[in-house]
Amino acid sequence: MACPTDTIAASTRAVANGWTGAGYDHRHACRPAQVACCRSGCAAHPWPVNAWYVAATAAEVTDKPLARQITGRRMVFFRPESGGVVALEDFCPHRGAPLSLGFVRGDTIVCGYHGLALNCKGRPDNMPGQQVGKFPAARNFPVIERYGFVWVWPGDLEQASADKLHPLPWAESGEWAYGGGLFHIACDYRLMIDNLMDLTHETYVHASSIGQKEIDEAPVKTEVTPDEVVTSRTMDGVTAPPFWRMALRGRVCPKMPSSTGGRNAASACRAM
Numbered sequence: 001m002a003c004p005t006d007t008i009a010a011s012t013r014a015v016a017n018g019w020t021g022a023g024y025d026h027r028h029a030c031r032p033a034q035v036a037c038c039r040s041g042c043a044a045h046p047w048p049v050n051a052w053y054v055a056a057t058a059a060e061v062t063d064k065p066l067a068r069q070i071t072g073r074r075m076v077f078f079r080p081e082s083g084g085v086v087a088l089e090d091f092c093p094h095r096g097a098p099l100s101l102g103f104v105r106g107d108t109i110v111c112g113y114h115g116l117a118l119n120c121k122g123r124p125d126n127m128p129g130q131q132v133g134k135f136p137a138a139r140n141f142p143v144i145e146r147y148g149f150v151w152v153w154p155g156d157l158e159q160a161s162a163d164k165l166h167p168l169p170w171a172e173s174g175e176w177a178y179g180g181g182l183f184h185i186a187c188d189y190r191l192m193i194d195n196l197m198d199l200t201h202e203t204y205v206h207a208s209s210i211g212q213k214e215i216d217e218a219p220v221k222t223e224v225t226p227d228e229v230v231t232s233r234t235m236d237g238v239t240a241p242p243f244w245r246m247a248l249r250g251r252v253c254p255k256m257p258s259s260t261g262g263r264n265a266a267s268a269c270r271a272m
């Protein structure tokens, strides 16, 4: 059976068909009766769930099952034979073994405990010695692969939309260098957001690389919209700190007049 190339559409169809997996999507902490509270965030799951989350880099997802926990939900990711990326709850509908301990066979993921094979929508497909027609399905999560990442939507299927994916234009632009990696951070995720939104720490924590005193001196502009908070700081006519000087070496400064020819961008910027 071919897997859907558009998992969002497939998931939405599943809802339209009356299958939501609602009784099976919160094994980690909540009982089915609490599903409604979990989907909007409860004490056990304080994360916004109706949003796209980076689940993995594109290279991490292969035909070997990959286990990840996103917003407290255990998920398994894999690439079926027919292409795309599938995300299911990491819980076998038969006896609850993690599907991530199994293996991918064609367009199914096979549980490593008793061999139940689930298709890309999480529906039981076959199992040795068993009729699987009345087995419940594992929850299927909407997935998008873009900007070098696999994104997953842990919340309501009906609200999942590719339009809500936050744009990362620099990931696709030749004008930008772009990279990243996986870091384990032993703290509340909100402290990480705080760290990245308040860059006044650069002056002190990163004094020898990307910090400079002008960061303290330039006023910050903060814009709040229903979906975003953007902080920005403009520093004109300053010398770039060591890391940025190194990164700018040999690059053409956008403000550099053409008369400067091939002059080093860092020195040209300093002179402006």
Ligand code: FES
Pocket (backbone or CB within 6 Å): 092, 093, 094, 095, 096, 097, 111, 112, 113, 114, 115, 116
């Ligand atoms: S627990 Fe998965 S097949 Fe039995």
